[in-house]
Amino acid sequence: MxxxxxxxxxxxxxxxxxxxxxxxxxxxxxxxxxxxxxxxxxxxxxxxxxxxxxxxxxxxxxxxxxxxxxxxxxxxxxxSGHLVSVDLRNPKVSLELLHPDAVAKKERISQMVGRQGAVAGVNGDFFNVSETHAGVAPTNSAVGPEISGSESLKFAVPNKQRFGPKLPDGTSTRNVFGLGVDGRARVSSLALDGELKTKDGRITINGLNQYALPEGGIGVYTRDWGTASRVRPTCGSDTSRSAPCSGETMEVTVRDGVVASVYSKPGAGAIPDDTVVLVGREQGAAILGQLQPGDKLKVDYRLVAEDHPRFLFAVGGFPILRDGQPLAGMDDPALAPRTSAGVSADGKQVYLAVVDGRIAASVGMTVSELAALMQSFGAVDAVNLDGGGSSTLVTRQSEAPAATVRNAPSDGSERAVANGIGVFVRD
Incomplete structure (x- = not known):
């Protein structure tokens, strides 16, 4: 009833x-x-x-x-707000991830749009920006997964380690908005399929270039991570982002498929192209501690969509509309600037929207109101992206070297963020 x-x-x-x-x-x-x-x-x-x-x-x-x-x-x-409508029926139009030159880094959307040659863009996922663990500065890396040019860049942190408003029912940090190889945009969820192959067997990995690992987990860090400290991935817990850093850690450097070094504490600094770094905590640390320099070790990983086809590009964001219906549990009453990405039923019409807030001319919206707004534009599925001072929408004429910020960022100026959604048009 x-x-x-x-x-x-x-x-x-x-x-x-x-x-x-x-x-x-x-x-x-x-x-x-x-x-x-x-x-x-x-x-x-x-x-x-x-x-x-x-x-x-x-x-x-x-x-x-x-x-x-x-x-x-x-x-x-x-x-008041701003809307970019994208027609993917045009074969020259596409979407791609806007991102700095490292996962653990932030940059302004206008800079990313100009540098990558997009014609429009909005900010993307929530990110690790406002805390310090064990004297280690925030990594500035995003909460959810990232895929760019079909390449897996990073996976999702545990739900309780995320930043942002309360997740609606049935959603997680693994949810993404992206573009499939079929040229259709969609909202989906990604899993990490990864393992370490040793002479004694196979070991499951639980993370890829992410600022927080699950308790007992093992994460892979590549050159895409950047130079940020790898201590933060061993901090917090599966139930609390603010929990202390683990006292049981291990870091293993693998170069050209051979273990080069084993350390008890995670390090920092650039990772060469021929190298991957494995970071473990608790049980994961104990497993990595059994490796010795000179051991052969093969590292395999990829992000896999829960549906088909595979993604060309994906960015983290939690669903607020699914099959034309709002999700339950969107009870955040806060009015704030908001950013959203939505898609039509056929996956060919994309709506990138920013609602201004915290200014005299615009009060902002709640997450529930944002869902209704995206549905009114024609979206059947939509995600909520990072809001507040991060909300940014820019456009750039194809012949212009610089992008123009179209909305009114609530900080008074454009904020550097972890990633975004870019709109690209081929000549």
Missing amino acids: ISGRNARKKASWIALVALGTALVSAIGVNAAAPDVPLPQAAYAAVSDPVGGIRFSDPDPVAPGVTYRTFQLTTSHGSA
């Missing part, structure tokens, strides 16, 4: 499904939609707004890529 409250909530979202279909044509890639009224009942999920969404005239960024602003009035006050 459905309660009255749940029935009303379901009715609102059923109305939004119909509304979203109409809005897809209204705010399509090449269509102008200066004023799209929203029925109050249909948009009840966005705090019963008294007005509708008003869109600016479309600004063509490149073939298949359009930017526009939007405004709406909610019971909290006025909210």
Whole structure:
């Protein structure tokens, strides 16, 4: 039996499904939609707004890529935002990961867009930026997985080691938004398939270039990690991000398939191309401690999607819409700047949105309101990305050397972040 409250909530979202279909044509890639009224009942999920969404005239960024602003009035006050619509039906249009030259590093989205040659971009995943463990500075690396150019860059930290608002029911740090080899965008989940092959058998690995390892785990660190300390991966626990660093650790350096060194403490510094570093804690440390210099060791790993096909690009973000429905458990009441990526049912229309907040002209949104907003644009599946001062949307004309920040970052200026989603158009 459905309660009255749940029935009303379901009715609102059923109305939004119909509304979203109409809005897809209204705010399509090449269509102008200066004023799209929203029925109050249909948009009840966005705090019963008294007005509708008003869109600016479309600004063509490149073939298949359009930017526009939007405004709406909610019971909290006025909210404004920015939307990049991406038409993947155009064979020259694609998506790729925006990232610094190391996993454990941060950079501004505008810099990444300009350096990598994208025409638009938004900030990506939450990241390790605001804590210090055992005197070790934050790594600045992202919470969730990263795939770039089909290459596996990093895996996800344990759920309790993440940054960001409460996860909705049925989601985890392994969830991603990405682009498959079939040219369709989708929301999925990634697993790490990895092992160490020794003369005595095979050892499962639990991490790849991530700032936190599960208790008892073993992680692989490559040149993609960068120069940051590898102590932080042994800190915290499976139940608390703030738990102390483990007292049982081990680090093994493997060069050209042969164990080169074994140390009791993780180190720092650049990792050469021909080298991988293994970091273990608790039981993982005990296993690595059995290795000796000169032992042959093969390291295999890859990120595998729970569905098909494989990803060309993926970035971490927790789902807020799934199959056209909002997820349960999005009860964060905070109003904040928000960033989201959503995709249509056929995987060919992508919506990258930023809602401004913490400024006089825009109060921001809750996560639940963001889900409703993305659904109204035409998204069937969508993820919440890092918000607050990280929320950034930029565009760049193909002939321009620099990107333009389109939103109003709540810090007063653009913040450096761990990664982002880039829109690329081939000549």
